[in-house]
Amino acid sequence: MTPQIEVENLRKTFRIAEPTHGTLGAIKGLVSRKYRTHNALNGISFSLQKGELVGYIGPNGAGKSTTVKILSGILVPESGRCKVMGLVPWEDRKKYVRKIGVVFGQRTQLWWDLPVMESFELLKNIYSIPSHAFKVRMDEMIHLMEIEPLLGTPVRQLSLGQRMRCDLVASLLHNPEILFLDEPTIGLDALSKQSLRNFVLRINRDNGVTVILTTHDMDDIEALCQRVIVIGGGCILSDGTLTQLRKRVAQEKWMIVELQESVDFPLPEGSRLLRNEGKQYWIEFDPDVLPVTEIISCIASRTTLVDILIQDPPIEEIIAHIYREIPNVSQ
Amino acid sequence: MSRNRYMVPYLALIGARLRLETQYRAAAIFGMCTQIFWGLVRVAIFTAFYKAGTAHLSMTLAQTVTYLWLVQAFIRIMPWNVDPEIRAMVHQGTVVYELLRPVDLFWAWYIRALAGHSIPTAMRSAPIFLVASLFLGLQLPYSIVTGFEWFIALILAILLAAAITTLLNVSLLFTIVGDGIQRVVPAISNFASGMLIPLTFLPLPLQSFIDFLPFRDLIDTPVRIYLGLTTETQTLFLYIHALIWIALLIFTGRSLMRIAVSRFEVQGG
Numbered sequence: 001m002t003p004q005i006e007v008e009n010l011r012k013t014f015r016i017a018e019p020t021h022g023t024l025g026a027i028k029g030l031v032s033r034k035y036r037t038h039n040a041l042n043g044i045s046f047s048l049q050k051g052e053l054v055g056y057i058g059p060n061g062a063g064k065s066t067t068v069k070i071l072s073g074i075l076v077p078e079s080g081r082c083k084v085m086g087l088v089p090w091e092d093r094k095k096y097v098r099k100i101g102v103v104f105g106q107r108t109q110l111w112w113d114l115p116v117m118e119s120f121e122l123l124k125n126i127y128s129i130p131s132h133a134f135k136v137r138m139d140e141m142i143h144l145m146e147i148e149p150l151l152g153t154p155v156r157q158l159s160l161g162q163r164m165r166c167d168l169v170a171s172l173l174h175n176p177e178i179l180f181l182d183e184p185t186i187g188l189d190a191l192s193k194q195s196l197r198n199f200v201l202r203i204n205r206d207n208g209v210t211v212i213l214t215t216h217d218m219d220d221i222e223a224l225c226q227r228v229i230v231i232g233g234g235c236i237l238s239d240g241t242l243t244q245l246r247k248r249v250a251q252e253k254w255m256i257v258e259l260q261e262s263v264d265f266p267l268p269e270g271s272r273l274l275r276n277e278g279k280q281y282w283i284e285f286d287p288d289v290l291p292v293t294e295i296i297s298c299i300a301s302r303t304t305l306v307d308i309l310i311q312d313p314p315i316e317e318i319i320a321h322i323y324r325e326i327p328n329v330s331q
Numbered sequence: 332m333s334r335n336r337y338m339v340p341y342l343a344l345i346g347a348r349l350r351l352e353t354q355y356r357a358a359a360i361f362g363m364c365t366q367i368f369w370g371l372v373r374v375a376i377f378t379a380f381y382k383a384g385t386a387h388l389s390m391t392l393a394q395t396v397t398y399l400w401l402v403q404a405f406i407r408i409m410p411w412n413v414d415p416e417i418r419a420m421v422h423q424g425t426v427v428y429e430l431l432r433p434v435d436l437f438w439a440w441y442i443r444a445l446a447g448h449s450i451p452t453a454m455r456s457a458p459i460f461l462v463a464s465l466f467l468g469l470q471l472p473y474s475i476v477t478g479f480e481w482f483i484a485l486i487l488a489i490l491l492a493a494a495i496t497t498l499l500n501v502s503l504l505f506t507i508v509g510d511g512i513q514r515v516v517p518a519i520s521n522f523a524s525g526m527l528i529p530l531t532f533l534p535l536p537l538q539s540f541i542d543f544l545p546f547r548d549l550i551d552t553p554v555r556i557y558l559g560l561t562t563e564t565q566t567l568f569l570y571i572h573a574l575i576w577i578a579l580l581i582f583t584g585r586s587l588m589r590i591a592v593s594r595f596e597v598q599g600g
Contacts, residue, residue, distance in 0.1 A: 074430045076593050098433045109428040113351060125343030126432055 003047035010080035012041040012066055040066040042234035053204045053211045055225035059323045063234045064214040068182050072102045101171035105183035108167055110155040116166050117151040127174040141169045161192030178210045185217050197223045218315040230322055255283045258307040265302040268294050340434050341442045348446035370403035389531045394558050398529050400469040401554045404459040407451040408488050410495040411517045421503045437588040444493035473559025480566050484553035487573040491548050494580035501584050504591035525551030545576035
């Protein structure tokens with residue numbers, strides 16, 4: 001099966017005017033301006049199959065949004081190849097954008113002063129969606145996203161969570177094959193995040209929509225993504241499943257123990273104490289080197305164990321670990 | 332895809348504009364009052380000039396009064412401003428969504444400008460026209476034929492105004508803030524369109540320069556035709572003058588838009 005999205009060696013640089021300092025600098029800046037180039041993308045390659053749900057993560061300024069903007073036909077890359085559903089996004093823009101939906105978490109695509117429903121109607125006309133298909137789709141999504149009571153409200157009066165739900169519906173009205181979500185959960189409360197995630201999972205699973213999601217929220221990744229691409233400094237640092245990502249960085253596991261009383265205890269070689277809060281202790285160890293029983297017996301020799309939990313380190317730790325290793329190649 | 336279906340997205344944009352425009356009823360009513368007030372002031376000034384008996388003026392007082400009221404009635408044709416919404420979109424970066432729509436961005440913006448000029452013009456002109464023709468000395472068109480010719484000139488004026496506005500909007504993609512252009516263009520167009528002083532009263536050398544510019548086709552040309560001051564050949568020539576400028580401005584706007592889109596940069600998040 002040929003991949004739905006193929007990206008090969010994508011590069012993009014931006015020219016940024018060097019800020020000058022002070023009043024004198026500002027005047028000098030009027031005459032001649034210095035520019036520096038920022039390599040947003042340094043040769044990105046990956047491919048995606050139809051129906052995948054991929055997390056695209058990286059620190060601020062890593063090139064996540066730039067990739068999404070190139071893939072959605074907004075930005076033109078400097079060099080590299082990009083084929084999505086057989087089209088080159090920025091060349092066949094008009095034809096291409098009919099097949100994709102995009103949500104930028106920080107920007108709304110709805111008409112600020114108009115009631116939500118009127119925005120939807122406008123989009124219906126702009127995408128020339130047949131009335132029947134539109135109605136079926138609306139009924140389905142209104143039900144799923146519980147936005148029925150919001151339809152008559154002007155967008156400016158919606159809360160962020162409500163607006164995001166409406167934005168997501170708006171991006172799916174024309175039944176796109178690929179959905180790009182650029183930080184969709186930014187600034188949302190726990191409940192809104194949850195309902196958004198459920199919705200994204202459903203349209204991915206039930207409608208087979210390919211989803212590319214950028215986020216800083218690792219819970220999003222854990223809840224949604226089968227595959228994670230980590231980008232930093234304009235390069236892909238890792239591409240694979242969450243489990244593979246974990247393995248790549250560290251074999252370590254975390255043991256969280258609760259003791260009867262807080263005491264000092266010696267830890268065997270190959271483990272270390274991460275944190276201690278009252279009677280709770282976080283211990284990191286490598287199970288390949290050090291059997292669990294050895295740590296337990298060490299602790300048990302000093303006091304009574306009340307509770308014990310062994311788990312993978314949280315995904316945040318893994319990601320932070322990868323981010324720290326990013327070479328500074330952006331200049 | 333049939334032609335009709337092809338037009339639907341663009342018509343939807345006009346619909347959006349109409350809905351926005353009709354939201355601000357108070358602004359429309361007070362705007363109209365302002366225009367009538369200024370009309371009265373300007374009529375008073377020109378009447379004083381005529382009473383002072385300054386030699387040969389190229390229009391009669393009645394014609395001048397009609398000229399002034401037509402300016403007031405159709406003032407919303409004037410391309411004074413970039414579209415504040417587009418300005419905000421460029422500033423905030425939501426302009427990227429415009430590129431996510433399956434429409435040609437230039438034509439979408441042109442249609443938007445067209446709606447932005449024609450809808451307010453239609454809404455404001457009718458009441459002022461009515462009041463001024465009943466009570467304030469606005470004459471009817473010189474003849475039925477010139478009335479018809481005037482209407483065509485008005486349509487051309489709106490097409491031209493939309494082309495100028497769209498060009499201003501496109502320029503935002505290069506300057507981001509666009510304050511400079513926003514101040515210069517209205518100043519020139521107010522003067523060179525005949526909005527401040529009927530063009531026929533300007534010194535001859537200046538007139539021939541202004542005749543070359545597109546701005547006179549916004550106000551002066553329709554009014555001249557309305558008053559029956561042009562021969563049929565002259566009318567035809569004026570139409571062609573407007574059409575050439577419309578084509579030129581659209582061509583420039585489209586080319587600039589193409590350049591802008593190919594070097595688009597969206598900053599942050």
